[in-house]
Amino acid sequence: MSMSQTSISKRTLLRLTQYLNYLKRLDDGREFISSAAIAEALGLNQVQVRKDLACVSSGGRPKVGYPITLLIKDLKSFLGYQDVQSAIVVGAGRLGKALLGYEGFSNYNFDVIAAFDQDQMLCDQTASGKQILPMHKMKEICDKHQVQIGIITVPSASAQQVCDRLVEIGIEAIWNFASTHLTVPQHVFIQNENMAASLGVLSQHLARTRNNASTKESLE
Amino acid sequence: MSMSQTSISKRTLLRLTQYLNYLKRLDDGREFISSAAIAEALGLNQVQVRKDLACVSSGGRPKVGYPITLLIKDLKSFLGYQDVQSAIVVGAGRLGKALLGYEGFSNYNFDVIAAFDQDQMLCDQTASGKQILPMHKMKEICDKHQVQIGIITVPSASAQQVCDRLVEIGIEAIWNFASTHLTVPQHVFIQNENMAASLGVLSQHLARTRNNASTKESLE
DNA sequence: TAGATTGTTAATCGATTAACAATC
DNA sequence: TAGATTGTTAATCGATTAACAATC
Numbered sequence: 001m002s003m004s005q006t007s008i009s010k011r012t013l014l015r016l017t018q019y020l021n022y023l024k025r026l027d028d029g030r031e032f033i034s035s036a037a038i039a040e041a042l043g044l045n046q047v048q049v050r051k052d053l054a055c056v057s058s059g060g061r062p063k064v065g066y067p068i069t070l071l072i073k074d075l076k077s078f079l080g081y082q083d084v085q086s087a088i089v090v091g092a093g094r095l096g097k098a099l100l101g102y103e104g105f106s107n108y109n110f111d112v113i114a115a116f117d118q119d120q121m122l123c124d125q126t127a128s129g130k131q132i133l134p135m136h137k138m139k140e141i142c143d144k145h146q147v148q149i150g151i152i153t154v155p156s157a158s159a160q161q162v163c164d165r166l167v168e169i170g171i172e173a174i175w176n177f178a179s180t181h182l183t184v185p186q187h188v189f190i191q192n193e194n195m196a197a198s199l200g201v202l203s204q205h206l207a208r209t210r211n212n213a214s215t216k217e218s219l220e
Numbered sequence: 221m222s223m224s225q226t227s228i229s230k231r232t233l234l235r236l237t238q239y240l241n242y243l244k245r246l247d248d249g250r251e252f253i254s255s256a257a258i259a260e261a262l263g264l265n266q267v268q269v270r271k272d273l274a275c276v277s278s279g280g281r282p283k284v285g286y287p288i289t290l291l292i293k294d295l296k297s298f299l300g301y302q303d304v305q306s307a308i309v310v311g312a313g314r315l316g317k318a319l320l321g322y323e324g325f326s327n328y329n330f331d332v333i334a335a336f337d338q339d340q341m342l343c344d345q346t347a348s349g350k351q352i353l354p355m356h357k358m359k360e361i362c363d364k365h366q367v368q369i370g371i372i373t374v375p376s377a378s379a380q381q382v383c384d385r386l387v388e389i390g391i392e393a394i395w396n397f398a399s400t401h402l403t404v405p406q407h408v409f410i411q412n413e414n415m416a417a418s419l420g421v422l423s424q425h426l427a428r429t430r431n432n433a434s435t436k437e438s439l440e
Numbered sequence: 441t442a443g444a445t446t447g448t449t450a451a452t453c454g455a456t457t458a459a460c461a462a463t464c
Numbered sequence: 465t466a467g468a469t470t471g472t473t474a475a476t477c478g479a480t481t482a483a484c485a486a487t488c
Contacts, residue, residue: 008424009478009479010421011479012479013417013420013421013424014414014417014418014420014421016420016424017414017416017417017419017420017421018401018414018417020420021376021399021400021416022400022401025376025377025400034444034445034446035445035446036445041401042401043401043403045480045481046481047447047480047481047482048479048480048481050445050446050447050448051447051448051480053446054446054447054448060445060446060447061445061446061487061488062444062445062446062447062486062487062488063443063444063445063446063487063488064444064445064446064488065444065445065446066446078424078427079420079423079424079427080423080424080426080427080428080430081423083426083427083430085423085426094317094318094321094322095318095322097314097318098314098315098317098318101314102314102315104399104416105419107416108416108419108420108423109423110419110423148426149422149426156241156245157245172426172429173422173425173426175418175419175422179241179324180241180242180245181238181242181261181262181263183263189422189425189426189429191418191421191422193413193415193418194234194237194238195413196237196241196324196327196328197233197234197237197238198234198395198411198413199237199325199328199330199395200233200234200236200237200240200299200328201230201233201234201237201411202369202393202395202409202411203299203300203301203305203328203329203330204228204233204236204298204299204300205393205409206300206303206305206368206369206392206393206409207298207299207300207303208300209392209409210300210303229454229455231455232455254468254469254470255469255470256469265456265457266457266469267456267457267458267471268455268456268457270469270470270471270472271456271471271472273470274470274471274472280469280470280471281463281464281469281470282462282463282464282468282469282470282471283463283464283467283468283469283470284464284468284469284470285468285469285470286470
């Protein structure tokens, strides 16, 4: 019984999700799709698409392409979307509330069951039908609902502290929206959603374009 | 006058923003910091930190390290945080509103001036003191305020259409929160904040860990 | 059979890291 | 001077792409 678990890079994983989203939205009655068509639609390389899909499905047939329904099924299965995964949000600010109310999660079989906040004023209210609870209830709720994912939406300054607490109560996957680096034990998996960094990328691009433009001008 | 414009990868840019955030938060009165210390704090490689910083600043001194204040200044300048950049949000749903109210933008000299939405019910209200306006006012406002950045927070289905409109009115940098691939002319810069994809990464990790665990069990 | 398309092996490219030279 | 630390050149690693074989 080989435990081959081909290790897949985060980058590949991101593309797999892209494929899935694209295929789900594709509703033109065709039964098959070619790697070339997918690549074209998503601005990727054909070979890369084929290589990625080879990790996931073996439905591809020469001259025909990939059967769409099967491919969707295989992608979902590979990405683990069959099992419902329970999550909590820590930090019930604007972003936290936005995530509480995000209906798209159901597409991924994600169930955000509650939010937690330090601020007593926010606690024991509901947002989008979900409760906001005080921090000390966190362990109890997580144990009871077998929560697997902690979503951190607190300010950077308290993010590490919240993270430590999540690890302490046994959460093994963390989705971090605070723009700070978090230190965790090896067995804990972190996915950073570093919006500040994205902003930096945009900002730098604009700065550079502007500089080029003005340099050009001054040379004329 | 050399126009050397060393091209910098998005990945490096992400790290540069990390450095800046880390240094700004660092408030322990030290005057200098070493590449080793930064690398340690952010879980990166020393050499990588030095190489990145070499693109941005020349304040580093052997045996001493980098003067923190200068480094912050150089990073800000490189990332273009001196100039105020105006942005609009398109899509005034929960996420759009969260972004409208996000105070952190001011750290990056970002000024989100207004939101736009198709839905008449949402229009002409304010959120976090910012107006929500109908789509047909977009061009006027963008021209008037020299808006450079469009932030897309509409559902995937209408994202491409919104994107096209932004390009049409002359926006050259787009921050896309819809989980779909957007096609734009070459001169337009897109930064994707693909949360669905992040979710996929988390989900797959959990699925895999679970499989391993259960396989292990069944072998015992 | 010929042509389209998948899947794989080999080559290329870019980014990270190691080794080391320069310098305070 | 010796030691710490920066900056750079060379080696490694991983991911992408090109070439091609397999197959329907």
